[in-house]
Amino acid sequence: MASASLATYTPDQLELYLQRIDYPRVSNRLDHVRATIQKSPLATLAELQRAHITSIPWGNSALHYSAHHTISIGPACVFEKLVSRRLDGYCMDNNVLLYHVLRSLGYTVYPTGGRVNTAASAAPTESRDWFYVGLGHMVLIVTVDGQKYAVDVGFGNNGPTSPLLLKHDSPSGCIDPSEMRLIYDTLPEFVDQTQKLWIYQVRYSRDSPWMPMYSFAEVEFLPQDFEVMNFATSQRRTSWFTQTLVCTRMMFNETETAIDAVCVLAGNTVKIRAHGRSDVVETLKNDDDRVKALAKWFGMHLQQHEIEGIRGLVSQIK
Template identity: 35%
Template sequence: MSIYTSAQISKYLEHIGFRHPDNVYQLAADNPLQLLTQLQLLHMARVPFESLSLHYSQSRLLSLDLEDLFDKIVNKGCGGYCMEVNAFFATVLRSLGFKLISVGGRVARPDGTYKGWDHMTNLVKINNQRYVVDVGFGSNGPTKPIPLEHGYNFTTIAPARGKLMYRSLIEHSDPDQRVWVYSVQEHADALWRDMYCFVEIEFFPGDFEVMNLKTMTTPQSFFVQNVMCIKTILNEEKTEPVGWVILHRDYLKRRVGDKSEIVETFKTEDDRIGALEKYFGIVLSEGAKRAIKGLASELRPKGEHA
């Protein structure tokens, strides 16, 4: 397995605002779960879950090469969707000495059925206990390592809660089959909704290349259809998640707890590009800005056609 150099790890830790980079390898040995929890929080507050390169680039192709991911995330200050950010984070963790496997998942539809393999997450093992560590599912995703235990119930960002169940799916032709299902309850009176399921079988880089190809190219893909960018809001001490900043199509929303407000709406590309820099620190090149011209996702003044 490839890993990042100590110089790359130091640069990444500086990028996410980790306070004690010189002690990180010792912390990984002494208290790995505490370090993992802190890294996940800081990562999700700095590295957005986003689809920008499918709209603001000439190629509109996403590389899972680890050096390309380091350049995109650390050097250029961008993020990516699940296979990008989770592959990158997995490599960071391996570089620090963590043991983990990357696995495939299926995202749930609103009716409770599931799509094909189109999600990636990581299972990190600490003291013979596996934890789900996912930095690439957006505003309904887990914000900390979750022990792989049937029925485990936890707070994501209050009042929302998450739950893990080991059970069958309605699509299973053999009801004795089991997968892990991650569900979310937005508040105490809401129904639980499945978000995604996953298995404990290790997926190889070649598997994710196949999944990535379809996700980034099929016209029906959510990421191909939508410009989106999401990051976590932390408390002042940077120890707990309190909300999300969500850019989606033509608006930017701030969600803290159970309160949500539209902060900005965009009428033009200049509006949206300005918000990416203001709220996410993402500065697009002139070529990237022009690349969206003519796409269905481009924002145009009212009455203007592609």
């Protein structure tokens, strides 16, 4: 029996995945994608990433709207949840799915673990009182034409929107006017300051400071590593994911040539961040409103037993 790290998806599953992300818009998607990979592997990788993050939401609804309040990141489980059921998933759901898709399409790819920085949350930009939490994120390292790229479809609001070449300080556009980059540097918490990692950073405009989102190394992680990380992230009582429900999805511009907005459901509001501003588009008065908002803004249709699973939890809107 193949291990989880060696598992691949069948051609039928790949076709269903491509339908899920609506890419490309031709009759036989899989044959088309395989042909474009042969011609332009990096461009196709970028298109797959953009289609994924604009179609499959980042979120943790399974920890709140379910009877089990758990998350399984096995390849079959994430396929069932994100593709068949068309629900959301957090970093390890989404990146496990893309990892096995890319392997099945012939890419050279492996996953590694990352540490999220508190600057990625609501930490004040002025104080810079930020720090890195324990390992809890997944990043994919994809090799194309002898060069390594970081690919991530599981970071949500401030996540990268295209593959990032592992190159120090080479800014590129994100959601306008935001920019993103990688730097190769040490962490303030390290005793040995000669040790360096890749650090993914974002700035909201060219006049604002660069803010660290997460760090990662180039060391390959195994499925059993992510099992431990996933258990802590989804089950530890102090984990933010167990206390708050959040869901985000990137949005294309009108011509679908670039990502220019992100829709965020958090707390009792739905906001759209675009062009340097964030606007509330819906206020949720109760949990019924949120269930409807998940369907309206994210295409997620929960079953009744899932809806009932949130009753009595701190995340319930009463």
